[in-house]
Amino acid sequence: MIDDLPELQHVILRNYENGAINMSTDTAALFKKWKLLFSQANMMKLAVEGENEMIDLGERYQSRFPSLMPEAFNNQTYKFRFTATQRTEESARHFAVGLFGWHNSKSVWYPLPVYRDRVIRFYKVCPRWRQEVDKNSNALLEKTKFLNGKIVKNMMENIRKRIGLDIDYETAHLMYTTCAFETALNQSLISPWCKLFSLNDFRIFEYIEDLEFYWIDGYGYSLTYEQACAALKDMFDSFGSNKGAVTTAYFTHSGTILKLTALLGLAKDAHPLTHDSFTLRKEDKRAWKSSIIDTFASNMAFVLYDCEYYGPSILFMLQERPVYLPGCPKNMPCPLYTMKAMYPDNDEECQFDAMCQVTKDDN
Numbered sequence: 001m002i003d004d005l006p007e008l009q010h011v012i013l014r015n016y017e018n019g020a021i022n023m024s025t026d027t028a029a030l031f032k033k034w035k036l037l038f039s040q041a042n043m044m045k046l047a048v049e050g051e052n053e054m055i056d057l058g059e060r061y062q063s064r065f066p067s068l069m070p071e072a073f074n075n076q077t078y079k080f081r082f083t084a085t086q087r088t089e090e091s092a093r094h095f096a097v098g099l100f101g102w103h104n105s106k107s108v109w110y111p112l113p114v115y116r117d118r119v120i121r122f123y124k125v126c127p128r129w130r131q132e133v134d135k136n137s138n139a140l141l142e143k144t145k146f147l148n149g150k151i152v153k154n155m156m157e158n159i160r161k162r163i164g165l166d167i168d169y170e171t172a173h174l175m176y177t178t179c180a181f182e183t184a185l186n187q188s189l190i191s192p193w194c195k196l197f198s199l200n201d202f203r204i205f206e207y208i209e210d211l212e213f214y215w216i217d218g219y220g221y222s223l224t225y226e227q228a229c230a231a232l233k234d235m236f237d238s239f240g241s242n243k244g245a246v247t248t249a250y251f252t253h254s255g256t257i258l259k260l261t262a263l264l265g266l267a268k269d270a271h272p273l274t275h276d277s278f279t280l281r282k283e284d285k286r287a288w289k290s291s292i293i294d295t296f297a298s299n300m301a302f303v304l305y306d307c308e309y310y311g312p313s314i315l316f317m318l319q320e321r322p323v324y325l326p327g328c329p330k331n332m333p334c335p336l337y338t339m340k341a342m343y344p345d346n347d348e349e350c351q352f353d354a355m356c357q358v359t360k361d362d363n
Contacts, residue, residue: 001174005036008163008171015164023162030192038181046087049185051094053297058098060320065303068247073100073108079245083121084113088251091297095249118352120252122230123259126223126356133221143211145275155204162196176205184296200280206291207278213290214273217258225262229343229350232263236345239304239312239336254294263343265326266318267293295319305333312336 009031015021016028038047046054062069070077073096080096082088089110096105116125123129133139146152147169159172175193182191197205214220238248261267267287271277301317313333316323327342328334344350 001170002036002038002178004171005174005178008165008167008175009034011165012163021162021164024195027192027195030190030195034192038185044085044087046090046094047185049187050087050296051090054091054094055098057297057299057320058095060098061301062099064320065247068303069099071100071104073104075109075245077246078108079248080108080110080251081117081120081249082110082113082251083117083253084115085253088253089113092249092251095251117252118230119234120231120250120256122227122352123224123255126227126352127358128356129221129223129227131358133216133224139215139220140212142215142273142275143208146208146211146278149275151204151278152208155201158198159196159201173205173208176202203280204278206289210286210288210290211273211275213254213258213294214288217255218262218288219268219272223355225259226355227352228256228259228263230352231256231260232343233345233347233350235302236340236343239302239314254290254298257294257298257300258290260300261293261318264316266323268326293318303333304336307333307335310335314339 012021012023013028013031016023016031062071078099080092082092092110093105093108096108099105100108118125123134152169156167156169156172159175160166175196179191179194179197182189183194217224219225238244267289269287273286273288299317299319301315301320303315303317305313305315307313310332313335315333316325324330325334325339325342328338339345
């Protein structure tokens with residue numbers, strides 16, 4: 001579908017030159033210079049901008065935690081792990097560049113990725129979730145209702161007028177996605193596709209995506225976040241062991257980050273996200289916003305401290321910033337015993353195989 005963009009560019013410029021649409025000369029000039037620089041396949045790979053972002057991320061974490069993340073690599077200090085995808089592998093390798101430099105990062109040892117990793121991509125090995133949520137059309141019901149509602153229909157009508165073409169929502173979303181990717185790839189350049197949307201349009205597109213993420217990857221179904229106990233239990237196991245690396249760095253996907261976010265009780269709204277709970281008012285205080293909790297190079301960190309009064313305690317960070325976990329003391333790391341009381345930390349509390357099993361009654 002990306003290959004349709006040059007033809008769409010041609011039609012927009014033709015409509016501009018014929019006086020059929022009201023477009024500024026600056027925007028028209030941007031469209032005249034625009035070239036398609038990526039393919040559908042490239043969208044699934046880590047771009048140069050993403051590589052640089054991971055290098056910077058490694059440098060920033062090291063500057064914050066120099067004793068935990070020294071500049072020299074060895075297997076006792078560091079443990080790296082990524083999924084069987086190009087973008088997570090390259091994320092790990094460039095994060096290592098930020099820690100050790102280009103030359104020394106070549107000596108880093110990485111284990112072979114597991115095709116279906118039950119720790120850092122647990123939902124891929126949870127058949128019940130895939131059947132009851134991921135492949136369940138009802139999980140997208142709120143998104144579908146919003147797409148068919150007046151707000152989106154009005155937005156689409158305005159977009160069609162701006163470009164002089166009767167496009168469907170999928171094409172408009174492609175334009176929106178192109179705007180986002182081109183901006184992320186080169187923030188010094190202005191994508192002409194961004195010029196076709198109003199600020200309210202961006203808010204509407206964001207809400208459409210948030211509805212899907214909420215019901216597929218977030219709070220919509222309890223199984224979605226309960227299965228994330230596999231990843232959280234791995235963290236507790238790591239902190240409870242005297243063996244292993246000082247720093248463990250996992251490189252995974254949005255699906256993992258969002259499900260863990262929900263399991264931790266973060267970004268939780270008072271009421272579920274629905275098709276009729278959207279607002280364009282400035283006072284919109286919605287907590288579940290993927291643009292905040294699931295950014296490019298999104299990251300979580302659990303840092304173990306040995307506090308004088310509370311003993312072992314965990315500092316949780318999201319997007320490199322300390323975040324208060326519900327039920328934990330404020331302005332300090334959360335005591336480990338409090339964390340274990342709130343979250344699944346053993347096999348009895350995280351019966352992953354049992355919760356993910358598809359029974360005969362489910363078929």
